[in-house]
Amino acid sequence: MKYLSLIIGFVFTLCISHQAKGQEKESINDNRLEWFENAKLGIFIHWGYYGVNGISESWSMYHKKISYEDYMKQGKGFTAKNYDPVKWARLFKKIGARYAVMTTKHHDGVSLWDTRFSTLNVTEKTPAKKNLVAPYVDALREEGLKVGLYYSLCDWSHPDYDVVFPRPDTRKDYPQRGQENLTKWERFVRFYKGQLKELSDQYQPDLYWFDGDWEKSSEEWRAESLKDSLLSWNPKTIVNSRLKTHGDYSTPEQGVPVVRPEGPWEFCMTMNDNWGYFPTDTNYKPSSQIIRTFVEVIASGGNLLLDIGMKPDGTIPKEQEERLETLGTWINKHNKVVFDTEAGLPYGHFYGPTLLSKDKTKLYLCIFDTPKNYISLKGIQNKIKSIKVVGKNQDLSFVRNGGASWNNIPGIVRIETLEKENLDAYVTVLEVTLEGELKLYRGHGNAVELN
Ligand code: GLC
Numbered sequence: 001m002k003y004l005s006l007i008i009g010f011v012f013t014l015c016i017s018h019q020a021k022g023q024e025k026e027s028i029n030d031n032r033l034e035w036f037e038n039a040k041l042g043i044f045i046h047w048g049y050y051g052v053n054g055i056s057e058s059w060s061m062y063h064k065k066i067s068y069e070d071y072m073k074q075g076k077g078f079t080a081k082n083y084d085p086v087k088w089a090r091l092f093k094k095i096g097a098r099y100a101v102m103t104t105k106h107h108d109g110v111s112l113w114d115t116r117f118s119t120l121n122v123t124e125k126t127p128a129k130k131n132l133v134a135p136y137v138d139a140l141r142e143e144g145l146k147v148g149l150y151y152s153l154c155d156w157s158h159p160d161y162d163v164v165f166p167r168p169d170t171r172k173d174y175p176q177r178g179q180e181n182l183t184k185w186e187r188f189v190r191f192y193k194g195q196l197k198e199l200s201d202q203y204q205p206d207l208y209w210f211d212g213d214w215e216k217s218s219e220e221w222r223a224e225s226l227k228d229s230l231l232s233w234n235p236k237t238i239v240n241s242r243l244k245t246h247g248d249y250s251t252p253e254q255g256v257p258v259v260r261p262e263g264p265w266e267f268c269m270t271m272n273d274n275w276g277y278f279p280t281d282t283n284y285k286p287s288s289q290i291i292r293t294f295v296e297v298i299a300s301g302g303n304l305l306l307d308i309g310m311k312p313d314g315t316i317p318k319e320q321e322e323r324l325e326t327l328g329t330w331i332n333k334h335n336k337v338v339f340d341t342e343a344g345l346p347y348g349h350f351y352g353p354t355l356l357s358k359d360k361t362k363l364y365l366c367i368f369d370t371p372k373n374y375i376s377l378k379g380i381q382n383k384i385k386s387i388k389v390v391g392k393n394q395d396l397s398f399v400r401n402g403g404a405s406w407n408n409i410p411g412i413v414r415i416e417t418l419e420k421e422n423l424d425a426y427v428t429v430l431e432v433t434l435e436g437e438l439k440l441y442r443g444h445g446n447a448v449e450l451n
Contacts, residue, residue: 052078155191
């Protein structure tokens with residue numbers, strides 16, 4: 001009996017401590033994503049050897065367009081001689097970005113910081129001769145921007161990571177003394193965990209942007225325990241979706257989502273067709289397209305992570321800087337529309353993206369083209385107090401047409417079209433002030449039973 005009560009007591013304590021552990025985990029995770037969900041704009045920076053020849057980042061080697069040896073020779077031209085992260089950070093802040101994500105190590109395995117886990121890093125192998133991650137982190141923090149570090153899990157240089165293209169013996173770049181008894185994969189796991197611990201300890205990143213997880217399974221990456229380790233090293237950090245199923249938010253790439261993704265998300269996009277500096281790629285998206293995409297993304301509750309292919313000397317290509325500035329001018333003119341809002345109306349109420357103020361009493365209608373005849377808004381139950389053009393102070397007249405409010409069928413709000421001079425060069429925004437919090441009609445119609 002005595003033993004039985006001892007066992008019951010033991011099991012009970014186990015359950016309690018397990019529950020407490022769960023709660024602890026939850027409270028560690030509390031509010032981690034709050035800043036991210038309000039960030040709206042982030043800047044992606046792809047900076048690496050590949051910009052020297054102007055070829056595709058890491059993939060040129062994978063697709064055997066260049067040999068491993070010639071790819072690595074590009075290091076000699078990676079100078080970072082005009083690297084001015086303070087200037088970068090000021091520009092990002094000025095245009096309205098709230099965070100940046102820089103490639104600390106792409107699939108090619110070259111580290112942008114002076115890692116002790118491999119000599120394949122810019123301090124040892126390039127004329128840049130210095131850690132490039134530390135000044136970036138300091139400059140962002142100085143401007144109050146959140147720090148994101150991109151890290152490729154797959155590593156096409158590491159001797160213990162098998163690749164599909166010919167590669168010389170790279171062991172001399174990886175001091176792995178005392179690990180001969182481990183399996184190849186075990187050594188590799190130690191390597192990337194070691195590098196991530198280094199990044200964590202030295203920079204306490206607000207965000208880890210993993211990549212390349214598709215090459216192995218969740219078990220092989222030890223994804224769950226890796227996530228636990230990242231959080232134990234830095235309880236506030238967040239992780240993108242490329243850690244198999246253990247990410248905190250989803251990461252669609254290059255094609256704007258057509259259906260609103262669920263949960264927090266971020267859309268990453270290049271300005272031309274390449275992530276890295278690629279001077280022969282002149283297929284640039286016009287600023288108008290970048291601004292529209294930004295509006296579409298935030299209207300669906302996401303962030304845009306807009307990429308810069310940084311030059312090997314550390315400067316931003318002119319075409320990209322111009323686009324950043326133009327986007328910034330639009331954002332600054334529409335500051336409250338961008339930052340005091342959340343995702344707008346579901347499909348069907350308005351032909352175009354919309355945003356809703358956080359207190360839900362203002363609706364923002366985004367207009368891409370010159371409207372004809374009138375602008376219509378459907379399914380709004382509230383009375384409307386006013387409709388203004390953002391940045392112009394023009395009050396627009398409107399009438400409610402059709403519907404049967406006593407039967408909860410709101411009809412159509414017909415808004416007068418704008419004067420030409422009140423149209424924004426890119427996206428015009430109308431501010432609709434509602435009486436009370438937004439109430440939507442989402443029905444598909446029925447008989448008006450009482451007239
Ligand atoms: C893809 C590519 C990689 C690029 C990344 C950016 O994963 O493999 O080269 O850095 O997209 O999102």
